[in-house]
Amino acid sequence: MGKHIPFAQYLFRRLTQLHCHSLHGVPGDFFLRALDHIPQSGLRWIGNASELCAGYAADGYARVGSQLLRHKPGLRSGSSPIVGALMTTYGVGELSATNAVAGAYAESVPVVHFVGTPSRKAMWGDNKLPVHHTLGDGRMNVYAEMAKSISCSRALLYKYDDITTAAELYDEALQMAVIQSKPVYVGVASDMFEQPVLEDMLEKPLDTKPPLSNWRSEDTVLDVLLDKLRTSRRPLIIADGLSYHFDFQSEINALVSLTGIPSMCFTFGKGVIDESLPTWDPALPNTTEYSQNADLVLIFGPVLGDTNTAGWSAIPDVQNTFLFNLDSVAVSGHVVPNVRSRTLLQRLLMRLKEENVVRKPKFERTQRDAPRKAPSANSTILQDDLWPALSDFVKPEDTLLLANGTPLVGGRAIQLKSGCQVIASPIWNAIGSMLPAAQGVALAKRDHQLPGRTILLEGDGSFQVTAQSISDIIRYKLDVTIFIANNAGYTYERWLNGMHAEYNDVPAWRYTDAPRFFGVKEDDPTYPTLGRRVQTWGELQEVLHDDRVGDGKGLKIIDIVLDPEDVPEKAKPGLARASNALRTT
The missing domain is CATH 3.40.50.1220 (TPP-binding domain)
Structure with a gap:
């Protein structure tokens, strides 16, 4: 007989074979025993402030795959070589993460979502008394059914008494996550994590090669x-x-x-x-x-x-x-x-x-907008000046995350250097997603020793949705530089409807105080932090040329004050079309 290991170790060691070295989540009673096996499995537990943040962070972690491929081309298999992973508890935990997992599904990101469930007896036995975290009506499988529409595969391991069969089904789900580049759902009962499984099963490589074309x-x-x-x-x-x-x-x-x-x-x-x-x-x-x-x-x-x-x-x-x-x-x-x-x-x-079959077409490259007249040092900051100014700040191999709203539109004006990657949300468009995603990106870059800074272009409204991710960034001493477009609300929504309506306002926060609020140790030489609030063009230029901001080390938060009604000129026609569509469709 070969050596046996706890099933939890099997689950986690398989993850590392897909280049995932960090598991995000919030501890929950149905999987606490599983967490005891993380250190022996080559993983690190990343405890997040919420399951929603954990889901977005796992998404960000997986999106670094394209950069890893450029630096390690031997990993190429036809899709992302990295999966992101999170672990949540049954019901209340998994539903909190659903928004993030749905976004990963919509945007084809391979995320493994472990859900710790009640015991197999509770899930499938005859006991009709309600279990906590349920809807109280005896439908124990209801959450897994909800996950069906946002998963390319579900491994409902709690249905199986035979642990070998459960391991094989888990392997199949991991393979599907990579091949289809979509999230998978893995339901594991609380009484399964310490069940013995043959370690030799790990020696059979996961088959992540995509099917051949017809x-x-x-x-x-x-x-x-x-x-x-x-x-x-x-x-x-x-x-x-x-x-x-x-x-x-x-x-x-x-x-x-x-x-x-x-x-x-x-x-x-x-x-x-x-x-x-x-x-x-x-x-x-x-x-x-x-x-x-x-x-x-x-x-x-x-x-x-x-x-x-x-x-x-x-x-x-x-x-x-x-x-x-x-x-x-x-x-x-x-x-x-x-x-x-x-x-x-x-x-x-x-x-x-x-064979030389392509005729070189006659083509005149669209010239980037001619530099506007340099604003005076005391001028307020306009978006048509802000985004092009960031072009000189960006360095090769940087990863830029564009939050939905102001940064997503303005970010097109930034000229990228070689090896840069841009992460954005093209279809899900959930505000608040990019701050925790930046935590995941920075962690993946560190786990895989990838070059370049993690730079988040954030909106004030988005920041307020998932601000607790700042505590996760600080807790794990991740290197993230954040520029907040502070226009006192939802500026693009103002242009769609309600330019001066109160519902498009957000509370005024002191964003640069966030690190201190979330417990950063000031003057820590191993983890520098810096916060600056800039209101004029001169102050912005000082920040962009400050080596302490540009070095990308530690946590930097730059609060850029903008006019609540200002948008780039090129965005106005599209906003007018969108506003009209809301009224006519």
Whole structure:
């Protein structure tokens, strides 16, 4: 007989095989015994202030996968090499995390959600007396049913007496999380964590290789694509953010470099394509003469939601458009399933190297907006000045998180350096998500020794939703730099409806006092903290050139005071369309 280990160790050691070295969550009575096995499993427990913060942090942790691939290309398997993970208690804990897990599902992020449940006897026995954290009506499986719609797989391990069968089902769920790049739900009963399971089972590698394409379908798409490239006079490449998650980034940049095809991005796709390339165009698709008249458009990793595409106005006409998803390609609106886009791209690059089929198109890069006249030192800060000013602050390999609202729109104006990644929420758009996500990103960068700073461009309203994540950042001494766009409320909502309405206001907080409130040790040489409130252009310039802010070490909070009604000029037409849509649809 081989050596046995507690089932909890099996669960956790499998996670480390997917490059997850930290488990987020809030302790709960149904899984406390599991936590005793974390130190022996190669994991670290990250105790969060709330389950909601834990869920967003796990999401952020997993999104670092694309950067890990660039530095460790041997890990490439066709999707993210990192999963994020959280552990919550049955009912009250898991439902608190549901918002975050749903966002991960909507935006294709592989997150493993462990739920500690009552014992198997309580879950499936004849005892009809109510158990705490239930709805009191005897429906013990009701929460797992809720999770069905936001999980690509559910491993309801509490249904099984045989621990080996439970382990095998768990392995299958992990494989699905990676292959489909979606969350999975793992329900484990309180009496299972210390059950013995054969350690040798861990020696069988998880099979995270995606299924092969249907070769006939792939050949057909490749031939059609090559024919289109041969005849196209005005081809265009558009990158979107799922390219990060689906591991297209390397192939997309190789395609742009090889062919010289002009390239652009939707908001979520910022950073996918190297912005130093000569054919990179910073404008939004469908806003330039070239993009409006493109006769062939290749869109990679698309999320065609309204907030990601300026109210759908940036989406090209479906004719002569190829949409490259994880395991399908849409050709002029016709979806061809069972085609792995990354494999198809690799074959396309090989063919293009063999034959020069692409005519170099005549293309004039959209010039970035001419620098506005430098404001005087005493001038108030306008958004049209703020976001371009951050371009010089950004360094290679930085990870920028754009909170929903003001930073999500303004962040397009920041010119990125080589190796930068942008993290945003293109479809779920939950305010408050990016602060805990920044905690997860900073932790993943530390766990995997990745270069670059973690920079969060936050809104004041968003900050107030999940402010307790500051305590998590401090507790684990994570390096995060936060710029808060403090415009006293929900400015984009003001432009949609209720410019001066009280419901669009948020309370006035002293944001730079947050570290002290959350218990930071002042003057700690191992963990520097700094807070600055800036109200004028001169004060902003001082901060941006302050080495203590720029070094990225410790926690830095910069409170940037903005006019409550100010938005970038380029955002106003889209906001007007959105406001009109609210009244007419």
